[in-house]
Amino acid sequence: xxxxxxxxxxxxxFVLMSLLLFSNYRLNYSNSESIGIWEILPLTSIxxxxxxxxxxxxxxxxxxxxxxxxxxxxxIVGVPGDxxxxxxxxxxxxxxxxxxxxxxxSRPSKYSLEKSFILSPNTFWVYGSNNPTRSYDSRYFGPxxxxxxxxxxxxxxxxxxxxx
Numbered sequence: 001x002x003x004x005x006x007x008x009x010x011x012x013x014f015v016l017m018s019l020l021l022f023s024n025y026r027l028n029y030s031n032s033e034s035i036g037i038w039e040i041l042p043l044t045s046i047x048x049x050x051x052x053x054x055x056x057x058x059x060x061x062x063x064x065x066x067x068x069x070x071x072x073x074x075x076i077v078g079v080p081g082d083x084x085x086x087x088x089x090x091x092x093x094x095x096x097x098x099x100x101x102x103x104x105x106s107r108p109s110k111y112s113l114e115k116s117f118i119l120s121p122n123t124f125w126v127y128g129s130n131n132p133t134r135s136y137d138s139r140y141f142g143p144x145x146x147x148x149x150x151x152x153x154x155x156x157x158x159x160x161x162x163x164x
Contacts, residue, residue, distance in 0.1 A: 025156065026054070026073075032128025032135030033073045036158040040151045047124060047146075051076045052153040055126070055144055057136075073153050074137055078125025084143075085116040091139055093125065100132040103139055122146040 024040045033052065040054060047053050054071045078084055078093045085092040090101030119125060123143040128135020138144065 026071075026153070028073050030073070030128075031131045032137065033075070033130045034155050034158045035130075035160075037156045038073060038153045039156050041154055043149060043151050047076045047079075047149060047152065049076055049079055052155070053124075053126065053149045054151045054153050056148045056150065057141070071150060072126075072136070074126035074135070075129040076124050077127045077129075078119050078138070078143070080119050080121045080123060082119050082125065083116060084119060084125055086139070087115070091125075091127075098127060098132070101127070101139065104133070119143055124149070 026038045026040055027036075028038050029035055038052075043053075052073055052075055054073050057072050077098060082093050083095070085095070086103070088102070089097055090103070091098045120143075123145055125138045125143055127137045127139075
């Protein structure tokens with residue numbers, strides 16, 4: 001019984017975390033995209049709508065030791081040339097309202113005052129598609145440049161969400 005306990009609660013989590021740290025997999029524990037194990041895939045082409053991407057979160061304070069960890073996983077919902085509009089209803093991409101995309105009063109957004117703009121070349125609008133009301137995404141930090149996108153992501157195994 002004691003050996004089973006040690007294997008289950010000590011050895012197994014250590015082996016799982018080692019595999020995740022030293023492989024092309026990532027454990028996502030943020031509820032804005034599905035909680036679970038995601039495969040990290042090389043970025044071999046320009047991302048398109050519906051792609052899940054891994055990118056460096058925008059850093060508002062610059063420093064000599066800037067790091068882009070933790071990476072964020074979000075869904076591409078706007079691509080270069082798309083019109084992004086924001087109002088009290090939420091975010092519209094090419095006049096289509098994104099589900100549950102209103103700006104939360106508890107989170108300041110530097111983009112909430114802009115009425116409408118067109119995504120410039122090599123910029124993308126990302127969105128937390130699993131639980132958008134809790135997602136830290138382009139509504140709050142704006143479009144992301146292609147250069148900050150590090151990889152694509154594919155959900156391998158979804159874990160049940162404890163926050164639902």
